[in-house]
Amino acid sequence: MSGILEDFIEQLTILPGIGKKSASRIAFFILKLPKAKVEEFANSIITAKLNLKPCARCGNLTEGETCHICNDTRRDNSVVCVVEEPSDVIVVESTSEFKGVYHVIGGALSPLDGVGPDDINIASLEKRVADDGIKEIILATNPNTEGEATAAYLINLLKSYKVKITRIARGIPVGGFLEYADKTTLSKALENRTEIK
Amino acid sequence: MSGILEDFIEQLTILPGIGKKSASRIAFFILKLPKAKVEEFANSIITAKLNLKPCARCGNLTEGETCHICNDTRRDNSVVCVVEEPSDVIVVESTSEFKGVYHVIGGALSPLDGVGPDDINIASLEKRVADDGIKEIILATNPNTEGEATAAYLINLLKSYKVKITRIARGIPVGGFLEYADKTTLSKALENRTEIK
Numbered sequence: 001m002s003g004i005l006e007d008f009i010e011q012l013t014i015l016p017g018i019g020k021k022s023a024s025r026i027a028f029f030i031l032k033l034p035k036a037k038v039e040e041f042a043n044s045i046i047t048a049k050l051n052l053k054p055c056a057r058c059g060n061l062t063e064g065e066t067c068h069i070c071n072d073t074r075r076d077n078s079v080v081c082v083v084e085e086p087s088d089v090i091v092v093e094s095t096s097e098f099k100g101v102y103h104v105i106g107g108a109l110s111p112l113d114g115v116g117p118d119d120i121n122i123a124s125l126e127k128r129v130a131d132d133g134i135k136e137i138i139l140a141t142n143p144n145t146e147g148e149a150t151a152a153y154l155i156n157l158l159k160s161y162k163v164k165i166t167r168i169a170r171g172i173p174v175g176g177f178l179e180y181a182d183k184t185t186l187s188k189a190l191e192n193r194t195e196i197k
Numbered sequence: 198m199s200g201i202l203e204d205f206i207e208q209l210t211i212l213p214g215i216g217k218k219s220a221s222r223i224a225f226f227i228l229k230l231p232k233a234k235v236e237e238f239a240n241s242i243i244t245a246k247l248n249l250k251p252c253a254r255c256g257n258l259t260e261g262e263t264c265h266i267c268n269d270t271r272r273d274n275s276v277v278c279v280v281e282e283p284s285d286v287i288v289v290e291s292t293s294e295f296k297g298v299y300h301v302i303g304g305a306l307s308p309l310d311g312v313g314p315d316d317i318n319i320a321s322l323e324k325r326v327a328d329d330g331i332k333e334i335i336l337a338t339n340p341n342t343e344g345e346a347t348a349a350y351l352i353n354l355l356k357s358y359k360v361k362i363t364r365i366a367r368g369i370p371v372g373g374f375l376e377y378a379d380k381t382t383l384s385k386a387l388e389n390r391t392e393i394k
Contacts (some may be wrong), residue, residue, distance in 0.1 A: 001287060004260045008245035011238050016226050017219055029213050030242060031249060031258065038246040041208050042239040048205035049235040052228060061228065063201045072302045087225045090198060148255060 033147045041148065050110060057128075059104035061086040069093075069101055076100045078135040082125065084108050092140065100138070103128065108146035109153055115146075117153060126155070129161050136164040143170045201377060254325075256301035256318045258283040266290075266298055273297045279322065279351065281305050289337065298336070300325065305343035306350055312343075314350060322351070326358050333361040340367045372377040 005027065012023035030038060052154070054060070055067035062068065067090070069075060079100030083089055089102050105120045128134060139154060141147035155165055171189035173179050198206075209220035227235060251257070252264035258267065266286070267368065276297030280286055286299050302317045324330060336350060336351060338344035350361055368386035369378050376384070 001266065001291075002249060002258060002260050004245055004248050005258055008241050011241040014238070015223050017222065024216055024284060025214065025286065027210050027245070029281065031246060033246075035246060038242060042242040043209070044205050044208040045235060045239040045242075048201055048224070049228060049230075049232060052199060053199050061199060061202055063199050085200075085225065086228075087221060090221065093198075130235065 023069065052065045054104070054106070054121075057081045058102045059086075059106055059124070060083045060089050060102055072104075074099075078133060080128065080134050080136070081140050083146065085151070088140065091195065100136075105141075105150070107151040108141055109147075120150075122154070126157060129158055129163055134163055134167060139165065139167045143168075208276075214380060250304070251301070253319075255299045256283075256303055256321070257286050257299055271296075275330060276332050276335065277322075277325065277333070278335045278337050280337045281347070283342065285337065295331075302338075302347070305338055305347040307343045307346075317347075318353065320350070323354060326355055326360055331360055336362065336364045 009023045009027045012018055013020060015023075018026065026108050028103070030041070033041070041123060051063045052061045052133045053063075055062045055065075059064050059071045060067040060069060064071070078101050080103050081092060081098055081100055082103045082105060083092065084105060084107060086104055087154055089104060092098050092102075103121070105122060105125065107115055107120045109115055109117065109120070125137075129137065137154070137158060139151040141150045142152075151167055158165060169188075169192055170185060171192060172185065178186065206217070206224045207222050209215055210217060211292055211302055212220075215223065227238070227275050230238070230246060230358045246337075247256045250258045250260075252262075254267045255262050257264040261391075267393055270383045273296050273373070276288060278289060278295060278297055279302060280289065281302060281304060286301060291293050295337070300322045302319060302322065304317045306312055306314065308318070322334075326334065334351070334355060336348040337364045338347045348364055366385075366389055367382060368389060369382065371373060375383065
């Protein structure tokens with residue numbers, strides 16, 4: 001194979017979910033595009049990397065000083081949803097249910113990977129709680145070991161402040177089956193059952 | 198969502214096999230890479246597009262005038278495997294079985310899509326057959342409607358030349374099940390059965 005082609009396919013395999021076969025398929029697809037389109041594509045990667053940075057207030061990705069959610073005066077600044085990554089903001093926003101604002105901590109505590117409280121944006125969250133008149137913190141870190149550890153750490157850190165702390169519900173996914181749920185999820189679903197009548 | 202981020206994710210969805218969710222996952226993955234790595238990645242796309250062009254002889258992608266297969270003096274120039282795309286060359290090469298050379302026609306005949314004989318590299322194949330002392334042409338176009346139509350067209354075009362013409366076998370894939378084979382494939386597998394004893 002040509003060295004340049006080999007390098008190109010190799011570069012594509014670093015992407016998540018892209019194996020050797022998909023990389024090769026994507027490479028040949030790109031090589032068939034018009035030159036202008038390929039340049040537009042490559043430039044969008046550079047542009048995104050150079051212009052997107054963490055929002056000074058919440059840590060979400062933005063091209064400005066603060067993000068479009070923090071800038072939106074219709075959002076309720078007293079309710080803060082804490083998530084691990086900017087991608088989680090997009091997921092929560094897609095529900096159109098949440099009218100508050102966010103705090104992106106940029107990861108989760110993971111002693112095994114050497115990620116401690118100082119490596120993620122926790123100090124800035126505490127500062128917001130101390131200074132910004134926040135009424136509720138919704139902990140929406142992932143319901144896995146690292147996310148739960150992070151939630152537990154935040155509960156301990158923020159318990160002395162006069163702020164309500166909640167955690168997103170863990171239970172059976174809508175459209176799912178009890179049969180396929182693991183024991184821990186099912187226990188949580190029973191424990192957090194809601195009253196109907 | 199930030200406009201730049203939205204554009205970036207949108208650009209990624211043009212890739213084959215990449216939907217909205219994968220695009221978003223890839224976008225955030227790229228944004229987490231170091232700046233130098235992102236530039237290297239984007240540059241590899243531009244470099245590949247600017248430097249790879251069809252081999253003057255066989256149509257395979259190459260960064261030189263002729264491709265590394267055409268340049269390889271150990272290859273048998275009298276046997277030519279005709280494939281639709283440069284990606285098919287990689288697939289055939291991966292078997293390490295074929296010691297001849299290739300001719301990449303760059304597509305397949307498809308009247309519905311307006312692809313006629315003049316739109317693919319057929320004239321150059323005929324010229325090679327006429328001038329280069331080729332003994333066998335292996336038709337390895339895809340075994341679908343367009344690929345079969347292209348093979349039929351080539352057989353008709355080349356029949357007056359003193360050259361052996363063969364077609365890759367169609368049959369049950371190795372590791373496959375008769376139960377899952379379609380009727381046409383099974384018919385071909387029976388028709389092209391090989392003698393054991």
